[in-house]
Amino acid sequence: MKKQDKKMASWQAMKQLLPIIGRYRLLLFISIILAAVSVIFQLYVPIIFGRAIDQIVGPGKVDFPAIGQDLVQILILVIVSAAATWLMGLINNKLTYWTVQDIREKAIRQLQLLPLSYLDQHPSGDIVSRIIADTDQLSDGLLLGFSQLFSGLITIVATLAFMLSQSVEITLLVLVLTPLSFIVARFIASRSYQMFRKQSQTRGEQTSLIEEMVSGVKVVKAFGYEKTASSRFAEINHRLQEYSQQATFYSSLTNPATRFINSLIYALVALAGAFAIMGGRLTVGGLSVLLNYSNQYMKPFNDISSVITELQNAAACAGRVFELINEEPEADPVDLNKADGDLPEVKTGSVVFDHVNFSYQADKPLIRDFNLTAKPGMRVALVGPTGCGKTTTINLLMRFYDVDSGGIYLGGRNIKDMSRHALRKNFGMVLQDTWLEEGTVRDNLAYGKEDATDEEIIAAAKAAHSWCFIRRLPQGLDTPLSADSLSAGQKQLLCITRVMLLDPPMLILDEATSSIDTRTEMLIQAAFDKLMQGRTSFVVAHRLSTVVNADLILVMKDGQIIERDKHADLLARGGFYSQLYRSQFAKLPS
Template sequence: MKKLFKYIGKYWILLILSIILAGISVVLQLYVPVLFGNAIDEIVAAHNVDFTQMWIYLKQILLFVVIAAAAIWIMNLVNNRMTYHIVQDIRSQAIRHIQKLPLSYLDQHSTGDIVSRIIADTDILSDGLLLGFTQLFSGVVTVVVTLIFMFSKNVWITLMVILLTPLSFLVAKFISSRSFTMFKKQSETRGKQTALIEEMIGNQKVVKAFGYEDKASKRFDEINKELKEYSQKAVFYSSLTNPSTRFVNNIIYAAVALAGAFLIPLGALTVGGLSVLLSYANQYMKPFNDITSVITEMQNALACATRIFDLLEEPEEVNDSSEVLEKVDGNVDIDHVDFSYDKSKSLIEDFNLQVEPGMRIAIVGPTGCGKTTFINLLMRFYDVDSGKICIDGKPIDEISRHSLRKSFGMVLQDTWIKSGTVRENINFGKPDATDEEIIRAAKEAKSWDFIRRLPQGLDTVLHEDSISQGQKQLLCITRVMLCLPPMLILDEATSSIDTRTELQVQEAFDNLMKGRTSFVVAHRLSTIRNASLILVMKDGKIIEQGTHEELLKEGGFYSHLYNSQFQAVS
């Protein structure tokens, strides 16, 4: 709740307006019993009923009820506006925060779970906030004003009510603490379920190809069963709260009636006064009953809020400098770099490399040797554990990440297409590019042939499955061709393209790489024969380096890898 108040405070005008409206509605509703009590006393007066005065009271009652109803209606509108603005702010901050989180967090948490926190959990939070605002403001004002009115009628009965009230709190506290734990587990399990659904639907072709449908269904059933059990327990515990507190409150109500019955014969209280006290005792306990009746939604909302704030409080990427790279030459110096994802398992150890401007560096080696990790360090997706990487003599941890990454053009084996037009997918890194520039880049990347055959050309809207994997990769290459960055990183950039197109794209890359420092990760060694320097990596270390001819003459690990790719299969 303390964390939520940080967002609520931004809308303090709406908050104050809601409290004022709650106060107006509550005071008028609570004054109505006084008028009823006065009207009753007019009826039971000795041998005389003052109908004129009684009608005045009844008219006042009608007027106050109408005004109170209007105040409640406006208060609900204000609470709706405030609630949805708060949830909008939380969602906006969450998506901005995700952009600033280190990749290590995103690698360790499933996409489905993160999506569940931003979408489902904030929806549940908004429902709980709406109920909470409505009940809280009205409830607090009701309790305070009721006590004032009750003290004006009888001090001793009012004190008795106050002394018995903590029983209701203790019962609610005992039960709700257990329901909160269940709601938190329910929310976490819902995140797991969303992650599994996203995983299975997103990879449905693989699931079907390997006959994984039954196992996927069993995994879902297990999580679904877990979710059902937590949900049932959460609702069961929370449903006990309202009846339990109502039982305590009914005891308080009965105690007021009993005490009043003894005071009337003594002349310390009138019949009308007792009816007022009974009405106030009921009004006083109503906020507790109302809050406990919606405890399920509120506990669920707070459990979801915990997950949202866990995400929002994750530390962002640190040590980002404001320094910008200007006129990058492409001199890269890697000095005694160590890095590992898991600190108990070493990966890259004492990595050293000096790259002069315009050099084409090829990186080869078996799977898991650290090739992609090296690219991650170069782009500062991860920071080194020790040592340093310098661009044009400047350590990259002293350069802003945006400036560093803008200096590299990157094409990965894993392609990514956003939902949008072909134009929007190509000019992703250069939004102000003209159509002429886009078409030129598309022709160089050999993607123009299929783009111009699309229904609306550059204006064709693409989705994840609109085009083939090879066409996606060509669009990713086109992005880089459009930006013309000073340095290049190609990580199996032509892995999904047919051989004929690959040769054409390779020719375009050769032209693009002229005068640019380039890092090429390749499994097909035939594509890197012209590299200025080939680094052979194994177990996170450079075990060989040299040109293609030099490494073949050495007859070492590279020679073995190269020959094995062209060895005839017997």
Template sequence: MKSRKIQMDTIRKVLRYIKKYRVLLFISILLAASTVALTLYVPILIGNAIDYIVGPGNVNFEVVAKILVQIAFAVGITAIFEWFMYTINNNITYQVVRDIREKAFRKIEILPLSYIDSHPHGEIVSRVIADVEQFAEGLLMGFTQLFTGVVTIIATLIFMLTINIKITFIVVILTPLSLFVANFIAKHTYSMFKLQSETRGEQTSLIEEMIGNVKVVQAFSYQEEALKKFDEINERLEKYSLRAVFFSSLTNPLTRFINSLVYAAVALAGAIAVISGDVGSTMTVGGLSIFLSYASQYAKPFNEISGVITEMQNALACAGRVFELIEEKPQVPDADDAVTLKNASGNVVFDNVAFSYVPERPLIRNLNLEVKPGQRVAIVGPTGSGKTTVINLLMRFYDVDSGSIKVEGIDIRNITRQSLRENYGMVLQDTWLKSGTIRENITMGKPDATEEEIITAAKAAHAHSFIKRLENGYDTVISEEGGSLSQGQKQLLSIARVMLCLPPMLILDEATSSIDTRTEVKIQEAFARLMQGRTSFVVAHRLSTIREADVILVMKDGDIIEQGTHEELLSKKGFYANLYNSQFAQ
């Protein structure tokens, strides 16, 4: 019952997307009806031709020739109508698929980071790509066969009733058998196709993980373990797929058997009517051939519709997973009266901030901090102390549980996310590049930058020299993994990206961790110039890089346990002094 309700909800959602193209849908239905009418008219012409062929030497060739021309014309028009119908159906299907994919991708962009962090990326990709593709195939089959099949059944019944009501009644009695088969198969395939789709997503996620971390997999000889995990998922996928295919494969033989029953019953009843010469039936040999043709035409759609219904179970299961993603609760939207932050001076205040990723495990408690414009704030502490979490809160990747963070005296929850983030320049330890040219990667935050500005930023980041050595310089195309670029070179590009934007506030999370010592000294000098007059938050593990900070925050278990300049903290001989001395001890 629950799965039935889910199916109906999914169908309603699909229809809402199709509603936008109702004009095309109406034209498609008209074409389907015209195609069916012409297809059913052809047997009448054939039956008439047969009645004009009485026997050897007694054939009205002139009339038969005219009928053959009419048949050819009807078949030709039918082919043209069918071509237009299939073209329109394809158009509707792939426009709906485009709309759903666009909606899904837009939703991914506004999903809270907590959702992205808690779901395998490959599984999300599988929903947007593989599941939508499966849904498209089922929807296309539904358009091309379901409408035509239904119209064929209705029209054939009408045509048969005009020829012989008694024999038509036999056909109608046998109809529920096909409906029973279709209903039986539909009930048993939806849950299996849903399991198949979910397992396919799990498999995609594992493959994506293994490819993205192939060096780590090989370095730790994890290939066998990864293969075992893949085999386990693959076997489950095989099991679910076989079950789904088993029930769906029952469609053809069962419906063909029912078709044969209908055809045999019609042939027997019609033959008896012709031989007996029943006055009420007026059934001729040509009429019987028409009726047999209609019986075949009538039974055929049930075969197709049963197949469509089976395929639609797969499509609806996949669509359901996509709609689950689309209907996920988005991040808290900007307030209606949210202000646009412009030309921030860098005044940042943490007021009694509390935050945790998991409610049962508090991380940051009662965090209070006032950062004045132009100050350089260094954040240090052991792994898991909450350093990167502070950065996530500053950028509003996560919202605080209680308390507030204010920029220029405004709670950042009352500032538009875009304007808040535009006032920050961020370089993380984990570099991220997009597929495209070196130039496109540098200008990500400032697409309208001039060539001179790009080169100046690259020189400031000490990236210009290695870029010029590349085959196509700034026009060299790289992948999201950076291609042949080293980790250090990728980090220099990330730094150049910030150098180009020159935002009023900076966040540097181990920004030079992958750069050699000689280049690091130069980068630190460039950062020192960049940070002049700009509020800067620097997360550092190498404490030698933050000795010039205006204030150093020492974090442990989410709390700031020490605060002061480098010299002040050393003189206290506390936690910071122990950290610092441990890095420079003999």
């Protein structure tokens, strides 16, 4: 599907929004009833005022008792109407925020089910903007819509009914002129939606840039990128300003245009009413009622035109959120409702790659005719120059991506026949890029084993040689972690500890000790050697000193295995591996 085809029109977004709102149909029904009560009571007030005016016939001919009764009725109607409006506001707030809460939950669950390829192709800042900023805009639009749209529509219908009871001819005059407001509102709304959508998209682009610059601020400063970053931000900010101004300009035309039409209708009602009084078909009190209703009748059009502007903005934002929600999930997404205990485990650790082919882009092949048989308990190392496909091979094994052709078998089963969650529960994985959540040290270590005891955590930390710095932290295991509270090496030690604690059937180590000093690396390597005993393990390494004890070393180049054997045999062969190894340990000139 082309990118532009995925952009959701406003009616499509609203169509998808209605079922979510429909879950709270009881609240919606109560809100409409309260809106009707509030509007009808408000609209009945002018009739009583008109009746009171007609009680004033002339000097000395004023029916004060009747006027007093009318004023009491007006007071009661105003109090009841105000109470109904207040309750409607409370209900509309609940209705709006529960709806937005459901949408956010849908979005975040969908985010966990999307393939890695989607996340690779979309900036994280834009995704965050969709879930946070766009849903906030949607919330504002819905709240205004629920608050004013129901009341406005009921006001229009009820006003017409009350006007018909006073004068059929003047009511028909108002109806004939009404389409002018719709035409103006429609003309403006059709143009403002596109601007609001561009505004929302550019806001996401801006959020993405800010997120990148803030998270990579050290790199930005180290390479003197500040001026370029500011220029990029200024360009995006300028576009956002232009789209915002255009959206505001078009939307701001609605109110004055409809007010002009309202004033025109009001003047024509006054003129027609004056002739009706002269002809004896209408009283002065009746004219005051009609003039009041002509204002009341057109006021909702002003409100609805403002609501339409907000709803256009809300629809544009909703469209972006629903584009994320409607993205195609993985072929066999993780069942977020299934307990881990229900997941089948692989009984043997044999791994077979059978004529595997894969490419990120169809016109650029990467992995070609890849074959490998790793027996249970075998330690397999993947080495080679950057970009040769080592990490891609691991991505295929973990089903972050699916193979284009061929098959990968784990314990004799094709991994495509296993759920991703069941597959990944059999692996412990330590990556070169560390990731820690905002939480305590204990939370991060027990990430894959939430029921771990302190004794188990401490034992794993000692095995991973991280306990020596953990115990020196202000609160030990309960120390909260932030982005810069630990060094890169300490973060990596925590990630290694996390895998040690999980004690998985199989291991994947992708440059697992790249940020650790040499002495600690030797200790970690000894711990890994112990951990890998009896476990099928895959080690991706640039530093070849870490793979000399591997049972099988695969030397990769341009997505293919060009050599395979043990360390000593590969060195003796004098091929590509031998050149790589000797280049790392060659003596430097003095």
